[in-house]
Amino acid sequence: MSLKLPINIHNIKGFLAAREGEALYHLAAEASSLGPSLEVGSYCGKSTIYLASACKLTDRVLFAVDHHRGSEEHQPGEEYHDPDLFDKNTQLMDSFRTFRENIRAAHLENWVVPIVAPSAVAARCWNTPLGLVFIDGGHSLEAAMTDYRSWSRHIVPGGYLAIHDIFPDPADGGQAPYEIYKMALASAQFELVEMVDTLGILRRI
Known part of the structure; x- marks a missing residue:
């Protein structure tokens, strides 16, 4: 299946490698026969556009869950802080406006359901x-x-x-995604399909 994106994805802020995004696109297209897709952590919409573009092929929707206040590393003074996403009025990081602009520019508003809330909520x-x-x-x-x-x-x-930023070696990156990846495999409910760079793809048994 050829990759059909409605926007220049390289102009979208985010930390998803192209190979990982393409893998998500193909995965969402395959999974659409089983039910809707959901992502946790949308940021400015790079992964959202990959996933929703595939969902559009079968008229499925993508639920995009993010409080849009940024993770720990996005806060002022941290390594991945982006001043352009900092709301000076509220003194809070806020990626939601940029996210909405990108989804609208990609003509994907009818296939993306933003859920602006903490994951647990x-x-x-x-x-x-x-x-x-x-x-x-x-x-x-x-x-x-x-x-x-x-x-x-x-x-x-x-x-x-699918779990992003899996680094088995602590010298390469944080360990939390790797820990939940190991937990999923240890549960005997999931099996590994493939690894694409730092993206782990598992199937529920």
């Missing part, structure tokens, strides 16, 4: 079975564990769990 009353869950939220152990426990249980048999 959004999941509190969630009952919709999901064909794909992509976890790329906060990288503290507590945040990653919350995302995994909140959403993995909603994946249908045969559906997919």
